[in-house]
Amino acid sequence: EAGVVQSPRYKIIEKKQPVAFWCNPISGHNTLYWYRQNLGQGPELLIRYENEEAVDDSQLPKDRFSAERLKGVDSTLKIQPAELGDSAVYLCASSFPGQGRNTIYFGEGSWLTVV
Amino acid sequence: SQQGEEDPQALSIQEGENATMNCSYKTSINNLQWYRQNSGRGLVHLILIRSNEREKHSGRLRVTLDTSKKSSSLLITASRAADTASYFCATDEGSARQLTFGSGTQLTVLP
Numbered sequence: 001e002a003g004v005v006q007s008p009r010y011k012i013i014e015k016k017q018p019v020a021f022w023c024n025p026i027s028g029h030n031t032l033y034w035y036r037q038n039l040g041q042g043p044e045l046l047i048r049y050e051n052e053e054a055v056d057d058s059q060l061p062k063d064r065f066s067a068e069r070l071k072g073v074d075s076t077l078k079i080q081p082a083e084l085g086d087s088a089v090y091l092c093a094s095s096f097p098g099q100g101r102n103t104i105y106f107g108e109g110s111w112l113t114v115v
Numbered sequence: 116s117q118q119g120e121e122d123p124q125a126l127s128i129q130e131g132e133n134a135t136m137n138c139s140y141k142t143s144i145n146n147l148q149w150y151r152q153n154s155g156r157g158l159v160h161l162i163l164i165r166s167n168e169r170e171k172h173s174g175r176l177r178v179t180l181d182t183s184k185k186s187s188s189l190l191i192t193a194s195r196a197a198d199t200a201s202y203f204c205a206t207d208e209g210s211a212r213q214l215t216f217g218s219g220t221q222l223t224v225l226p
Binding site for chain 2: 004033044048093107
């Protein structure tokens with residue numbers, strides 16, 4: 001079974017430029033998460049989707065960050081414009097309700113460097 | 116915000132020794148999970164312990180949970196160089212279908 005797929009794996013952009021990350025969750029997982037992980041820290045939730053509905057986006061900086069999950073499958077996370085402090089790893093994850101109660105499966109992450 | 120705090124932040128041991136990592140949290144939980152992250156990779160689920168369980172084993176892993184002290188420990192026995200990674204605890208609180216991660220313990224196992 002394929003895992004959570006993310007792209008791109010690495011991205012270097014200049015500040016004020018836009019960037020987008022794509023995620024394909026595990027087939028059948030209707031819950032999708034975007035986490036941000038700063039160096040030396042644990043992941044912090046940005047947004048959680050149940051199917052196509054964003055049910056928790058309280059930690060998403062809405063002035064520059066946006067996300068969508070069309071048709072309740074793939075998801076895109078966008079930053080526009082990027083700032084130096086946005087340099088981090090952006091992790092997508094998915095889960096299936098009832099499967100071990102919230103066991104989450106992570107992708108390999110998209111590593112963003114803003115210069 | 117991060118719910119769990121791991122201790123120590125970094126741990127270095129010799130191959131064959133046991134490694135113990137601790138996690139403390141603040142609020143009532145439904146379950147607590149441990150994840151591993153190799154350098155440059157995503158997180159991998161290791162083990163889940165429910166709030167009504169006190170101890171759980173999986174291979175060389177042993178997890179304990181003390182809800183009265185709001186703490187958990189992860190023991191890796193007979194460590195191997197391949198166990199070198201960051202280990203994170205994560206808590207599932209209340210009805211929120213999400214996990215809150217700690218800041219992690221960086222384990223280095225020297226060959």
